[in-house]
Amino acid sequence: MRARSAVRVGVIGGGQLARMMIPAAVELGVELRVFAEAEGMSAALAATHVGDYADAGQLLEFARGVDVVTFDHEHVPQDVLRTVVDAGIAVHPGPDALRYAQDKLRMRERLSELGLPVPDWAAVRTPGELDDFIAAHGGAAVVKTPRGGYDGKGVRVVRGAAEVAEWFATVAEGGGDGALLAEELVDFRRELAQQVARRPSGEIAVWPVVETVQRGGVCSEVIAPAPHSAGRLADVAAQIAVQIAEGLGVTGMLAVELFETTDDRLLVNELAMRPHNSGHWSMDGATTGQFEQHLRAVLDLPLGGTGSLEPWAVMVNVLGGPAEGTLEDRYAEAFAEHPTVKMHNYGKTPRPGRKVGHVTALGAELDDVVYEARAAAAVFQD
């Protein structure tokens, strides 16, 4: 059952990113329709279709019911996306932009063409080529499968090609042009992320650059803004992200993950063309959160302000959740001890390592805010 709405946004994928678009859609009076992969997913409340997003027929049927199609993830095949675009339906980000988020080799090629700062990289087609790259880069490399990786999957630090022998076999069979991506092992001080949103008509909104802390390849904590980032660092990060958004024709949210190197450079690590874990702080900590901004952007509406509501925001992921029971079982404790922390529960069954929620704390003193957010998140972990 649906209320009247003049505006419909379709989201491919029923995960927590689609879920977190629901509150923004409700407030804006936008009808959100989710194409979910299965029943009972995180965004089930807004799911109108359950099916296979790789099936062009199913996706087209879904897309015909909305004004614009956008995404919870980057996995929809290019040919399926093009079928939707060819039917005259708006898709944001469009397939031309999205292929750079889908294929890390193309992304590296394109960013290099645009003159953006990236780690040394090469497309390696054979173990021999990889061993040569390793030898030329201090005896180690980061190897990535160009497609399908996320949260650290499909990424490995190696000292010899033999460690990823099976990956060569896999890419030779299928995806991309049969190559793996090899990158130098960057000597970095910390990781940062820069969120921007871009409308089809060109307007761009920029949030403060944030510091991200990864654990086991998964984002565990975000500090907004990144400490000691005011001035040059913030400017350069913003410039890089704006250049990528424009150069790649990104529409909607763009997250640029960056390395801050020990010699004070910023290098582009990964891109996500959708709301991203590193931007969750903005839901509570900025005038406009990334989920609202994503809806505005894909609808080509003027973007909202990106200022911070408090000097500091710290987001901590709830990874895994309690060994037994649910997050809700811990609410009495968490809420009593941390009355100012904002809870976000993805409605997923707790399972080791799974992102099941996050918390955000705001405040004027960074140490207090970090403590508060970590302590609140810890209540949900065993």
Added chain:
Amino acid sequence: MRARSAVRVGVIGGGQLARMMIPAAVELGVELRVFAEAEGMSAALAATHVGDYADAGQLLEFARGVDVVTFDHEHVPQDVLRTVVDAGIAVHPGPDALRYAQDKLRMRERLSELGLPVPDWAAVRTPGELDDFIAAHGGAAVVKTPRGGYDGKGVRVVRGAAEVAEWFATVAEGGGDGALLAEELVDFRRELAQQVARRPSGEIAVWPVVETVQRGGVCSEVIAPAPHSAGRLADVAAQIAVQIAEGLGVTGMLAVELFETTDDRLLVNELAMRPHNSGHWSMDGATTGQFEQHLRAVLDLPLGGTGSLEPWAVMVNVLGGPAEGTLEDRYAEAFAEHPTVKMHNYGKTPRPGRKVGHVTALGAELDDVVYEARAAAAVFQD
């Protein structure tokens, strides 16, 4: 289709108050189930039942599927509520509290018993009694039907009983004990509202007192906190609301509408035992908004912080909306000119005088914030 949730809250009524509980429920991982009066209502996204809330059988069936029942409005008959309570289902606020919100005569009696400051009042059973009351109160009175009024309906300022002759006929037939409520016409400087939330187990959370501006009996604007309220005024307003919440056994949100008299007293005007228009600012302007707090309170979970995020918040209702088209048609203009204003669209068809949305602006300078909120709301009106 629903995601897994261990916690289910049922809401009677499908209006915009139920709708604005949806974002809070999504973030908390609470499954919200709405019992709507009709298809396509404001809260349709969460509607699981459409029916008649005055039908005990229908309501009981709905209530059996949730952990706690709460409300979008105060119109559910007492006998229906008692059927649900007798079935062992939690109802917050419960019928014992709710009857004071349902019947203004009982409310006045009870507040007077508790020693709370109220305007002079009397239950008038005949035109003669009303004329006596008017004569004793400077030649005028406010007359209210004890039941069923809202947004200025069922409230009239009169100088003679003849002006409400038909009301005497109506109450004699039906509701209450056959009396109307007569109140002195209070000489007030301004109207205020005090929001508090109370858990069944007793904890109470108090927001800053706000100033409300009414137009034609309908709330049009709210300033939070009320200007010049720091100190005694804020303390007294909070004390009154806490005393009412405890004295009447209110659970969930309570809004106390107050007159600030020209001789510096606070008098209780009306009560609402649910989220209320005068508390909408808290969604964007406070650590915990009233809809999230209401869910916490009715679930008997520890309450969230009620501090303000910026020195001032100003909420302006969108009443009626554009003469033609929808609110969404004005988004390009509103968002471009007011990028920091938060939009809340209730998904209702615009109609003269109808509450179809509201906007909230935050900031450090009250004049700027008022201007910003009024100007943004004005974009949606002809």
